[in-house]
Amino acid sequence: MAEEVEMTEDIDTFASMFTGPPEGASRNDRRYCSFCGRSNDEVEEMVIGPCVLICADCVEMCADLVRERREAKAQAVQE
Numbered sequence: 675m676a677e678e679v680e681m682t683e684d685i686d687t688f689a690s691m692f693t694g695p696p697e698g699a700s701r702n703d704r705r706y707c708s709f710c711g712r713s714n715d716e717v718e719e720m721v722i723g724p725c726v727l728i729c730a731d732c733v734e735m736c737a738d739l740v741r742e743r744r745e746a747k748a749q750a751v752q753e
Contacts, residue, residue, distance in 0.1 A: 705720060705722075705727055706727065707720065707727055707728055707729040707732055708726045708727050708728060709728050709729070709732040709736075710729060710731070710732050712729055712731075717729035717730060717731060718730050718731075721733060
């Protein structure tokens with residue numbers, strides 16, 4: 675990563691490194707979520723990673739899925 679962010683910096687500064695178009699690209703460039711296929715015109719925000727894009731809705735869905743699996747696993751261990 676070109677920029678290094680210290681842990682004490684504002685989270686918005688850190689998040690801005692991973693959202694929006696890559697350096698040199700226009701906001702008008704159409705990009706698609708690698709998970710649901712919706713374009714950047716159809717979603718609020720897109721997180722950009724190496725060779726992958728994911729919209730905020732899919733991030734939330736994945737976070738819910740992980741949370742549910744962890745809870746189910748923890749409950750199974752207790753039984």
